[in-house]
Amino acid sequence: MKRLFMTLLVLAAAALSLPAQELWCPTPTNRLVNDYSGMLSTDEAASLEQRLVAFDDSTSNQILVIITPSLHGCEIMELGTRIGTTWGVGQKELRNGLVILIKSKTDDEPYGDVALVPGYGLEGALPDAFCKHIIDDKMIEPLSNGDYYKALTQALSIIEPVCRGEYSYSDYKRKENREVLYALLGFIAITVLVTILLSKLAKKHGGGSGNGGTPFLGGSSRGGYWGGGLGGSSGGFSSGGGGGFGGFGGGSFGGGGAHGRF
Structure with a gap:
Protein backbone atom coordinates (compact mmCIF):
# COMPACT_ATOMS: atom_id res chain seq x y z
CA MET A 1 0.00 0.00 0.00
CA LYS A 2 2.84 2.32 0.89
CA ARG A 3 4.58 1.49 -2.40
CA LEU A 4 1.39 2.25 -4.36
CA PHE A 5 1.02 5.57 -2.57
CA MET A 6 4.61 6.52 -3.38
CA THR A 7 4.13 5.54 -7.03
CA LEU A 8 1.04 7.73 -7.32
CA LEU A 9 2.88 10.58 -5.62
CA VAL A 10 5.77 10.35 -8.09
CA LEU A 11 3.40 10.24 -11.07
CA ALA A 12 1.51 13.28 -9.79
CA ALA A 13 4.74 15.22 -9.32
CA ALA A 14 5.86 14.28 -12.83
CA ALA A 15 2.56 15.42 -14.30
CA LEU A 16 2.78 18.76 -12.51
CA SER A 17 6.31 19.28 -13.77
CA LEU A 18 5.26 18.95 -17.42
CA PRO A 19 4.74 22.25 -19.27
CA ALA A 20 1.13 23.11 -19.89
CA GLN A 21 -0.02 22.21 -23.39
CA GLU A 22 -0.30 25.31 -25.51
CA LEU A 23 -3.70 26.01 -26.99
CA TRP A 24 -3.57 25.97 -30.77
CA CYS A 25 -3.76 29.17 -32.76
CA PRO A 26 -2.68 29.72 -36.38
CA THR A 27 0.43 31.82 -36.79
CA PRO A 28 -0.49 35.46 -37.53
CA THR A 29 0.01 36.63 -41.11
CA ASN A 30 -0.21 40.03 -42.76
CA ARG A 31 -3.34 39.04 -44.70
CA LEU A 32 -7.04 39.41 -43.97
CA TYR A 167 -28.24 50.94 -40.27
CA SER A 168 -28.64 48.89 -37.10
CA TYR A 169 -29.86 45.43 -36.20
CA SER A 170 -33.23 46.98 -35.29
CA ASP A 171 -33.43 48.62 -38.72
CA TYR A 172 -32.61 45.30 -40.34
CA LYS A 173 -35.35 43.50 -38.40
CA ARG A 174 -37.90 46.17 -39.30
CA LYS A 175 -36.93 45.93 -42.95
CA GLU A 176 -37.19 42.16 -42.90
CA ASN A 177 -40.58 42.30 -41.19
CA ARG A 178 -41.82 44.66 -43.91
CA GLU A 179 -40.58 42.27 -46.57
CA VAL A 180 -42.46 39.41 -44.90
CA LEU A 181 -45.61 41.52 -44.68
CA TYR A 182 -45.41 42.58 -48.32
CA ALA A 183 -44.89 38.98 -49.41
CA LEU A 184 -47.87 37.85 -47.33
CA LEU A 185 -50.10 40.60 -48.74
CA GLY A 186 -49.00 39.69 -52.25
CA PHE A 187 -49.78 36.05 -51.59
CA ILE A 188 -53.26 36.92 -50.30
CA ALA A 189 -53.94 39.19 -53.29
CA ILE A 190 -52.94 36.48 -55.77
CA THR A 191 -55.09 33.92 -53.94
CA VAL A 192 -58.13 36.22 -54.05
CA LEU A 193 -57.63 36.99 -57.75
CA VAL A 194 -57.28 33.32 -58.65
CA THR A 195 -60.40 32.50 -56.63
CA ILE A 196 -62.42 35.22 -58.42
CA LEU A 197 -61.21 34.10 -61.84
CA LEU A 198 -62.03 30.46 -61.18
CA SER A 199 -65.45 31.43 -59.87
CA LYS A 200 -66.19 33.44 -63.03
CA LEU A 201 -65.00 30.61 -65.24
CA ALA A 202 -67.22 28.15 -63.39
CA LYS A 203 -70.26 30.40 -63.83
CA LYS A 204 -69.43 31.03 -67.49
CA HIS A 205 -69.38 27.33 -68.24
CA GLY A 206 -72.52 26.81 -66.14
CA GLY A 207 -71.47 23.93 -64.02
CA GLY A 208 -69.49 22.62 -61.15
CA SER A 209 -70.00 23.47 -57.59
CA GLY A 210 -69.08 27.01 -56.88
CA ASN A 211 -67.94 26.04 -53.43
CA GLY A 212 -65.75 23.14 -54.40
CA GLY A 213 -62.95 24.51 -52.36
CA THR A 214 -60.70 27.47 -52.84
CA PRO A 215 -57.49 26.45 -54.55
CA PHE A 216 -54.89 27.36 -51.98
CA LEU A 217 -51.53 28.07 -53.44
CA GLY A 218 -49.11 25.98 -51.41
CA GLY A 219 -45.52 26.71 -50.57
CA SER A 220 -43.96 29.16 -48.22
CA SER A 221 -43.79 32.81 -49.13
CA ARG A 222 -40.57 33.13 -47.19
CA GLY A 223 -37.52 32.45 -49.18
CA GLY A 224 -35.26 35.04 -50.66
CA TYR A 225 -35.83 38.10 -48.53
CA TRP A 226 -32.73 40.20 -48.58
CA GLY A 227 -31.47 37.62 -51.04
CA GLY A 228 -29.03 40.09 -52.57
CA GLY A 229 -27.95 41.51 -49.24
CA LEU A 230 -27.93 45.27 -48.81
CA GLY A 231 -26.04 46.42 -51.83
CA GLY A 232 -22.78 44.60 -51.18
CA SER A 233 -21.11 43.29 -54.29
CA SER A 234 -18.78 40.37 -54.65
CA GLY A 235 -17.47 41.75 -57.91
CA GLY A 236 -16.41 45.17 -56.69
CA PHE A 237 -12.70 44.41 -56.83
CA SER A 238 -10.38 43.06 -59.46
CA SER A 239 -8.72 39.71 -58.97
CA GLY A 240 -5.27 41.16 -59.42
CA GLY A 241 -2.69 40.75 -56.70
CA GLY A 242 -3.93 41.60 -53.24
CA GLY A 243 -1.87 43.43 -50.72
CA GLY A 244 -1.97 46.85 -49.25
CA PHE A 245 -3.04 45.71 -45.80
CA GLY A 246 -1.18 47.71 -43.19
CA GLY A 247 -1.33 45.16 -40.39
CA PHE A 248 -3.49 44.49 -37.38
CA GLY A 249 -3.97 47.15 -34.74
CA GLY A 250 -4.12 45.23 -31.46
CA GLY A 251 -7.86 44.81 -30.92
CA SER A 252 -9.32 42.63 -28.17
CA PHE A 253 -12.21 40.19 -27.90
CA GLY A 254 -14.58 39.07 -25.18
CA GLY A 255 -16.27 35.97 -26.57
CA GLY A 256 -19.38 37.48 -28.19
CA GLY A 257 -20.86 36.31 -31.47
CA ALA A 258 -22.49 33.12 -32.72
CA HIS A 259 -21.77 29.91 -34.59
CA GLY A 260 -23.50 27.29 -36.71
CA ARG A 261 -22.87 23.89 -38.28
CA PHE A 262 -23.25 22.85 -41.91
Whole structure:
Protein backbone atom coordinates (compact mmCIF):
# COMPACT_ATOMS: atom_id res chain seq x y z
CA MET A 1 0.00 0.00 0.00
CA LYS A 2 2.84 2.32 0.89
CA ARG A 3 4.58 1.49 -2.40
CA LEU A 4 1.39 2.25 -4.36
CA PHE A 5 1.02 5.57 -2.57
CA MET A 6 4.61 6.52 -3.38
CA THR A 7 4.13 5.54 -7.03
CA LEU A 8 1.04 7.73 -7.32
CA LEU A 9 2.88 10.58 -5.62
CA VAL A 10 5.77 10.35 -8.09
CA LEU A 11 3.40 10.24 -11.07
CA ALA A 12 1.51 13.28 -9.79
CA ALA A 13 4.74 15.22 -9.32
CA ALA A 14 5.86 14.28 -12.83
CA ALA A 15 2.56 15.42 -14.30
CA LEU A 16 2.78 18.76 -12.51
CA SER A 17 6.31 19.28 -13.77
CA LEU A 18 5.26 18.95 -17.42
CA PRO A 19 4.74 22.25 -19.27
CA ALA A 20 1.13 23.11 -19.89
CA GLN A 21 -0.02 22.21 -23.39
CA GLU A 22 -0.30 25.31 -25.51
CA LEU A 23 -3.70 26.01 -26.99
CA TRP A 24 -3.57 25.97 -30.77
CA CYS A 25 -3.76 29.17 -32.76
CA PRO A 26 -2.68 29.72 -36.38
CA THR A 27 0.43 31.82 -36.79
CA PRO A 28 -0.49 35.46 -37.53
CA THR A 29 0.01 36.63 -41.11
CA ASN A 30 -0.21 40.03 -42.76
CA ARG A 31 -3.34 39.04 -44.70
CA LEU A 32 -7.04 39.41 -43.97
CA VAL A 33 -8.03 36.29 -45.93
CA ASN A 34 -6.31 33.08 -44.85
CA ASP A 35 -7.60 29.92 -46.53
CA TYR A 36 -5.77 26.91 -45.13
CA SER A 37 -8.30 24.51 -46.67
CA GLY A 38 -8.05 25.65 -50.27
CA MET A 39 -11.79 26.32 -50.51
CA LEU A 40 -11.35 29.63 -52.38
CA SER A 41 -9.86 30.05 -55.82
CA THR A 42 -6.90 32.39 -56.22
CA ASP A 43 -9.15 35.04 -57.78
CA GLU A 44 -11.78 34.68 -55.06
CA ALA A 45 -9.22 35.02 -52.27
CA ALA A 46 -7.67 38.07 -53.97
CA SER A 47 -11.08 39.70 -54.48
CA LEU A 48 -12.01 39.20 -50.83
CA GLU A 49 -8.61 40.44 -49.66
CA GLN A 50 -8.93 43.66 -51.66
CA ARG A 51 -12.50 44.15 -50.48
CA LEU A 52 -11.53 43.80 -46.82
CA VAL A 53 -8.42 45.98 -47.19
CA ALA A 54 -10.59 48.72 -48.72
CA PHE A 55 -13.07 48.32 -45.87
CA ASP A 56 -10.26 48.62 -43.33
CA ASP A 57 -8.90 51.71 -45.08
CA SER A 58 -12.28 53.45 -45.20
CA THR A 59 -13.62 52.55 -41.74
CA SER A 60 -10.67 51.22 -39.65
CA ASN A 61 -12.82 48.13 -38.96
CA GLN A 62 -10.82 44.96 -39.61
CA ILE A 63 -12.42 41.68 -40.69
CA LEU A 64 -10.25 38.57 -40.59
CA VAL A 65 -11.32 35.48 -42.53
CA ILE A 66 -9.81 32.12 -41.60
CA ILE A 67 -10.78 28.83 -43.24
CA THR A 68 -9.18 25.81 -41.60
CA PRO A 69 -9.62 22.04 -42.02
CA SER A 70 -9.40 21.47 -38.25
CA LEU A 71 -10.15 23.22 -34.98
CA HIS A 72 -7.48 21.12 -33.25
CA GLY A 73 -9.83 20.06 -30.49
CA CYS A 74 -10.97 23.58 -29.68
CA GLU A 75 -14.49 24.95 -29.50
CA ILE A 76 -14.99 27.21 -32.50
CA MET A 77 -16.06 30.27 -30.48
CA GLU A 78 -13.14 29.83 -28.10
CA LEU A 79 -10.73 29.53 -31.02
CA GLY A 80 -12.22 32.54 -32.81
CA THR A 81 -11.80 34.66 -29.68
CA ARG A 82 -8.22 33.45 -29.23
CA ILE A 83 -7.37 34.20 -32.86
CA GLY A 84 -8.87 37.68 -32.65
CA THR A 85 -6.91 38.51 -29.50
CA THR A 86 -3.65 36.83 -30.54
CA TRP A 87 -3.64 38.42 -33.98
CA GLY A 88 -4.88 41.76 -32.60
CA VAL A 89 -7.70 42.17 -35.12
CA GLY A 90 -9.12 45.70 -35.03
CA GLN A 91 -7.73 48.94 -33.63
CA LYS A 92 -6.45 48.88 -30.06
CA GLU A 93 -8.48 51.90 -28.95
CA LEU A 94 -11.67 50.97 -30.82
CA ARG A 95 -11.41 47.17 -30.53
CA ASN A 96 -13.33 47.04 -33.79
CA GLY A 97 -12.31 43.70 -35.22
CA LEU A 98 -14.33 40.74 -36.48
CA VAL A 99 -13.16 37.16 -36.99
CA ILE A 100 -15.02 35.00 -39.50
CA LEU A 101 -13.82 31.48 -38.73
CA ILE A 102 -14.86 28.53 -40.90
CA LYS A 103 -13.90 24.91 -40.35
CA SER A 104 -14.29 23.17 -43.68
CA LYS A 105 -15.67 19.68 -44.17
CA THR A 106 -13.10 16.88 -44.42
CA ASP A 107 -13.17 13.13 -45.00
CA ASP A 108 -12.61 12.56 -41.29
CA GLU A 109 -15.16 15.18 -40.23
CA PRO A 110 -17.96 15.37 -42.84
CA TYR A 111 -19.42 18.49 -41.28
CA GLY A 112 -18.30 22.07 -41.07
CA ASP A 113 -18.57 24.87 -38.53
CA VAL A 114 -18.71 28.63 -38.93
CA ALA A 115 -18.46 31.42 -36.36
CA LEU A 116 -18.72 35.20 -36.36
CA VAL A 117 -16.72 36.62 -33.45
CA PRO A 118 -16.80 40.42 -33.05
CA GLY A 119 -14.38 42.39 -30.90
CA TYR A 120 -15.62 44.40 -27.94
CA GLY A 121 -16.14 47.50 -30.04
CA LEU A 122 -18.38 45.78 -32.60
CA GLU A 123 -20.56 43.79 -30.20
CA GLY A 124 -23.11 46.62 -30.19
CA ALA A 125 -23.37 46.68 -33.99
CA LEU A 126 -23.19 42.88 -34.24
CA PRO A 127 -25.01 41.41 -31.22
CA ASP A 128 -25.12 37.65 -30.81
CA ALA A 129 -28.63 37.31 -32.26
CA PHE A 130 -27.67 39.28 -35.36
CA CYS A 131 -24.54 37.17 -35.89
CA LYS A 132 -26.66 34.03 -35.62
CA HIS A 133 -29.16 35.41 -38.13
CA ILE A 134 -26.40 36.21 -40.64
CA ILE A 135 -24.96 32.71 -40.28
CA ASP A 136 -28.28 30.92 -40.62
CA ASP A 137 -29.74 33.13 -43.35
CA LYS A 138 -26.69 33.93 -45.47
CA MET A 139 -23.94 31.40 -44.86
CA ILE A 140 -25.16 27.90 -44.01
CA GLU A 141 -26.76 27.05 -47.37
CA PRO A 142 -23.87 28.13 -49.63
CA LEU A 143 -21.33 26.58 -47.25
CA SER A 144 -23.29 23.31 -47.34
CA ASN A 145 -23.06 23.46 -51.14
CA GLY A 146 -19.32 24.12 -51.05
CA ASP A 147 -19.60 27.74 -52.18
CA TYR A 148 -17.49 29.45 -49.54
CA TYR A 149 -17.04 32.60 -51.61
CA LYS A 150 -20.79 33.15 -51.90
CA ALA A 151 -21.25 32.56 -48.17
CA LEU A 152 -18.62 35.17 -47.35
CA THR A 153 -19.83 37.80 -49.81
CA GLN A 154 -23.43 37.40 -48.68
CA ALA A 155 -22.39 37.81 -45.05
CA LEU A 156 -20.22 40.82 -45.86
CA SER A 157 -23.07 42.49 -47.76
CA ILE A 158 -24.79 42.83 -44.37
CA ILE A 159 -21.81 43.14 -42.03
CA GLU A 160 -20.07 45.99 -43.85
CA PRO A 161 -22.95 48.53 -43.90
CA VAL A 162 -23.84 47.67 -40.30
CA CYS A 163 -20.27 48.32 -39.20
CA ARG A 164 -20.26 51.58 -41.15
CA GLY A 165 -23.28 52.66 -39.14
CA GLU A 166 -25.56 52.83 -42.18
CA TYR A 167 -28.24 50.94 -40.27
CA SER A 168 -28.64 48.89 -37.10
CA TYR A 169 -29.86 45.43 -36.20
CA SER A 170 -33.23 46.98 -35.29
CA ASP A 171 -33.43 48.62 -38.72
CA TYR A 172 -32.61 45.30 -40.34
CA LYS A 173 -35.35 43.50 -38.40
CA ARG A 174 -37.90 46.17 -39.30
CA LYS A 175 -36.93 45.93 -42.95
CA GLU A 176 -37.19 42.16 -42.90
CA ASN A 177 -40.58 42.30 -41.19
CA ARG A 178 -41.82 44.66 -43.91
CA GLU A 179 -40.58 42.27 -46.57
CA VAL A 180 -42.46 39.41 -44.90
CA LEU A 181 -45.61 41.52 -44.68
CA TYR A 182 -45.41 42.58 -48.32
CA ALA A 183 -44.89 38.98 -49.41
CA LEU A 184 -47.87 37.85 -47.33
CA LEU A 185 -50.10 40.60 -48.74
CA GLY A 186 -49.00 39.69 -52.25
CA PHE A 187 -49.78 36.05 -51.59
CA ILE A 188 -53.26 36.92 -50.30
CA ALA A 189 -53.94 39.19 -53.29
CA ILE A 190 -52.94 36.48 -55.77
CA THR A 191 -55.09 33.92 -53.94
CA VAL A 192 -58.13 36.22 -54.05
CA LEU A 193 -57.63 36.99 -57.75
CA VAL A 194 -57.28 33.32 -58.65
CA THR A 195 -60.40 32.50 -56.63
CA ILE A 196 -62.42 35.22 -58.42
CA LEU A 197 -61.21 34.10 -61.84
CA LEU A 198 -62.03 30.46 -61.18
CA SER A 199 -65.45 31.43 -59.87
CA LYS A 200 -66.19 33.44 -63.03
CA LEU A 201 -65.00 30.61 -65.24
CA ALA A 202 -67.22 28.15 -63.39
CA LYS A 203 -70.26 30.40 -63.83
CA LYS A 204 -69.43 31.03 -67.49
CA HIS A 205 -69.38 27.33 -68.24
CA GLY A 206 -72.52 26.81 -66.14
CA GLY A 207 -71.47 23.93 -64.02
CA GLY A 208 -69.49 22.62 -61.15
CA SER A 209 -70.00 23.47 -57.59
CA GLY A 210 -69.08 27.01 -56.88
CA ASN A 211 -67.94 26.04 -53.43
CA GLY A 212 -65.75 23.14 -54.40
CA GLY A 213 -62.95 24.51 -52.36
CA THR A 214 -60.70 27.47 -52.84
CA PRO A 215 -57.49 26.45 -54.55
CA PHE A 216 -54.89 27.36 -51.98
CA LEU A 217 -51.53 28.07 -53.44
CA GLY A 218 -49.11 25.98 -51.41
CA GLY A 219 -45.52 26.71 -50.57
CA SER A 220 -43.96 29.16 -48.22
CA SER A 221 -43.79 32.81 -49.13
CA ARG A 222 -40.57 33.13 -47.19
CA GLY A 223 -37.52 32.45 -49.18
CA GLY A 224 -35.26 35.04 -50.66
CA TYR A 225 -35.83 38.10 -48.53
CA TRP A 226 -32.73 40.20 -48.58
CA GLY A 227 -31.47 37.62 -51.04
CA GLY A 228 -29.03 40.09 -52.57
CA GLY A 229 -27.95 41.51 -49.24
CA LEU A 230 -27.93 45.27 -48.81
CA GLY A 231 -26.04 46.42 -51.83
CA GLY A 232 -22.78 44.60 -51.18
CA SER A 233 -21.11 43.29 -54.29
CA SER A 234 -18.78 40.37 -54.65
CA GLY A 235 -17.47 41.75 -57.91
CA GLY A 236 -16.41 45.17 -56.69
CA PHE A 237 -12.70 44.41 -56.83
CA SER A 238 -10.38 43.06 -59.46
CA SER A 239 -8.72 39.71 -58.97
CA GLY A 240 -5.27 41.16 -59.42
CA GLY A 241 -2.69 40.75 -56.70
CA GLY A 242 -3.93 41.60 -53.24
CA GLY A 243 -1.87 43.43 -50.72
CA GLY A 244 -1.97 46.85 -49.25
CA PHE A 245 -3.04 45.71 -45.80
CA GLY A 246 -1.18 47.71 -43.19
CA GLY A 247 -1.33 45.16 -40.39
CA PHE A 248 -3.49 44.49 -37.38
CA GLY A 249 -3.97 47.15 -34.74
CA GLY A 250 -4.12 45.23 -31.46
CA GLY A 251 -7.86 44.81 -30.92
CA SER A 252 -9.32 42.63 -28.17
CA PHE A 253 -12.21 40.19 -27.90
CA GLY A 254 -14.58 39.07 -25.18
CA GLY A 255 -16.27 35.97 -26.57
CA GLY A 256 -19.38 37.48 -28.19
CA GLY A 257 -20.86 36.31 -31.47
CA ALA A 258 -22.49 33.12 -32.72
CA HIS A 259 -21.77 29.91 -34.59
CA GLY A 260 -23.50 27.29 -36.71
CA ARG A 261 -22.87 23.89 -38.28
CA PHE A 262 -23.25 22.85 -41.91
